[in-house]
Amino acid sequence: MDQYDDQLKNNALIAVEKERFIQNAKWGRQRHSHGDWLKILIEEVGEVAQAMQTGQGWGKDSDADDLYKELIQVAAVAVAIAEQVEEEKKHKL
Numbered sequence: 449m450d451q452y453d454d455q456l457k458n459n460a461l462i463a464v465e466k467e468r469f470i471q472n473a474k475w476g477r478q479r480h481s482h483g484d485w486l487k488i489l490i491e492e493v494g495e496v497a498q499a500m501q502t503g504q505g506w507g508k509d510s511d512a513d514d515l516y517k518e519l520i521q522v523a524a525v526a527v528a529i530a531e532q533v534e535e536e537k538k539h540k541l
Contacts, residue, residue, distance in 0.1 A: 467524035478528060485529045492522045
């Protein structure tokens with residue numbers, strides 16, 4: 449990986465961390481069943497799919513037109529799930 453690739457990765461990781469702060473500010477500390485987390489994650493992935501359709505001439509109209517933003521939100525939700533899983537593991541010890 450060259451320096452340019454490292455910067456792209458770092459920018460994306462910083463954006464995910466920022467999105468986690470936004471999510472926490474908006475909804476507070478979330479704890480859900482794994483099934484409910486899956487529903488939330490799938491909804492976010494659906495927005496990624498909609499953003500990928502933008503300009504393709506097919507699919508439904510959507511306000512999910514910023515693919516990068518939608519991907520960051522998917523990653524941030526996955527991080528939130530991972531945080532809860534890690535917390536649950538620590539409480540079982």
